[in-house]
Amino acid sequence: MSDTSERPTDEIRVAVSTVIFSLRPDPESDRLMLPLVRRTREPHRGMWAIPGGWLGAAEGLGDAAARTLAETTALTPSYLEQLYTFGDVDRSPTRVVSVVYWALLRSDLVDAQRSVAGAPENVEWFDVDDLPPLAFDHNRIAEYALWRLRNKVGYSRIAAGLLPDRFTLTELREVYESVLGRRLDPSNFRRLLEGSEALVPTESFRTGKHRPARLFRYNAEADAS
Amino acid sequence: MSDTSERPTDEIRVAVSTVIFSLRPDPESDRLMLPLVRRTREPHRGMWAIPGGWLGAAEGLGDAAARTLAETTALTPSYLEQLYTFGDVDRSPTRVVSVVYWALLRSDLVDAQRSVAGAPENVEWFDVDDLPPLAFDHNRIAEYALWRLRNKVGYSRIAAGLLPDRFTLTELREVYESVLGRRLDPSNFRRLLEGSEALVPTESFRTGKHRPARLFRYNAEADAS
DNA sequence: TCAAAAGTGTTGGGGATACACCCATGT
């Protein structure tokens, strides 16, 4: 009976938050990280929290997610998907229903953005496996988002959303290894992804210390998850 | 920054709806059906809609879903899970964010409830493959719920939630066939489910026209989906 | 004894893993 005005719900406010994943360089292999914002108000002032904001009256849910993402990182995501809606009565002092999205950012864009020094204050990147205590129920939310990412990486090809436009199979494999936290066989990995429609070979090669490696593009169209 | 009072969202209301599935008897095989309610107010007065209502200020999301389910069917579900949150700006004349759940009902309880004549007015069951035009974006929602059910039935054992407490493997297989819309091999089906922890054999047998069939119970604990 | 459903056994194909091996390049 939605939209029948019997019991309005003025006391309930709707927030949209986004768990943003990206790969950040590391001496060893790249690490999967996410940006958090430090709260400047009560409740939980001073604690780290997942970026988010109030849903605008004339704004779609996905739009709101993209907006908070842009406010946090000044970037647009290569992947954005609704995660879950959290609405426990006691998850905040006042009643807040949080529609949570999760997103992937291309690592090259993040690096570029950081070096331009346009990075907003109060934003810091954390290793997903080493998060501080977060405000509200945000630890639980982050865990769930991570679980979903790892899950989805298993059966779809979205991990390419963490890489630049063109990449070698080894680079992509290392992304999978970072996300999944385990080693993958290079030859089997190759066959798996060459078979899938989601990857398009280009005529370019990455030249390095050794035999040049073919570059691939990600074909979002064919990725029917 | 949830819960920071900068831009309140009083114009936005939160509704909770539930797509309820159950098997209903049919001359041929049982059919997968869902209950709809006829709207008694504008907008879309007179059209069929997915059962739902406003989120109460002191009520969790899942609680609200169970409540609207009970108001519609006077029953408690054997399975209840959040589906998705719909919040397009134009999905309703006023701004409504709908948190949608989906549920399974044991067919025997539905039958019992119906015959007690406690069935609410304005509620009618429809075949999932033959739904009328629904209010708002509810056709889209119902389709998505059906897709999710069919998907989930493929890799988990929840379909048992549509059956009474004890059932034969053939009965369970027929549920899968109704939901998936295709025939399954009896012997392979048996092996598959006997192997899974989710099914517990009992010492009872269903006696009928032919060789008695062992009854099984569903073990929700072991169903780690 | 026959029909029909319950239940068991056997086989073969496809995908995933493990791993041996060749190829191309910079030094």
Next chain:
DNA sequence: ACATGGGTGTATCCCCAACACTTTTGA
């Protein structure tokens, strides 16, 4: 030439679909 990562070939295992077959009951 050789070290190193790029890339190919192949054997094996396991899951699952297909289907032949046996068992148990009611009529």
